[in-house]
């Protein structure tokens with residue numbers, strides 16, 4: 589399990605490009621037949637990928653959690669970014685088509701992940717935070733969701749936001765999670781950008797072709813830097829950092845947050861004239 593430590597905003601500007609990636613970039617979340625996890629000190633975030641192929645994969649409790657099972661003190665959001673798959677939790681079984689999601693409440697039995705077709709494996713993206721209470725486990729079907737349209741063609745940022753885990757949608761302790769689909773011909777997500785001092789955030793990019801990348805921008809609004817991100821990779825974003833990206837081709841991304849409150853709109857928008 590890779591461990592990411594906190595970074596002070598005043599130190600951000602001094603990082604070399606390699607250090608910037610080491611501190612904030614999570615490469616290769618999905619490895620055939622494996623589970624791979626990352627632990628970020630901020631908000632005690634766990635970010636991972638599970639890609640079963642021919643055999644089921646049982647969610648391990650990494651040693652950093654010092655827990656008997658992954659969900660002992662944690663809630664988990666899962667979104668399937670690959671082919672069809674199944675998650676078994678005790679006696680319950682959930683079938684997740686591409687882009688379906690699952691919320692696991694604190695205390696859930698150890699989930700077991702399988703792919704319907706090893707040649708087109710499921711890719712379960714996992715985001716988890718500590719939980720103080722138990723909310724019911726819920727399957728979230730993408731087809732049944734209504735998205736919120738945002739942006740304009742003239743600014744190249746037409747996109748649709750789907751909230752999977754949020755107050756009034758699927759209840760959780762602190763996790764807020766969803767997907768944004770960028771419309772054909774648009775390139776930008778989250779522009780103008782924002783920070784949210786009361787929450788940290790993780791962006792996991794997906795649906796990119798092998799030739800495409802996203803230029804992800806981060807940092808304090810007056811000292812931004814870029815990180816090149818490919819499909820199946822994530823970037824962590826402390827509360828003081830903007831998080832926005834432009835793709836060289838079609839893409840989507842999973843966003844997810846933990847922290848002080850669950851109000852999606854509790855964000856400080858940064859006027860473009862304040863960016864540097």
Ligand SMILES: O=C(O)C(=O)C[C@H](O)C(=O)CO
Nearest residue numbers: 747749768777778779843855
């Ligand atoms: O495209 C967007 O705008 C987003 O998806 C914004 C993210 O959901 C976000 O950063 C929420 O804080």
Ligand SMILES: [Zn+2]
Nearest residue numbers: 782784789831
């Ligand atoms: Zn945000």
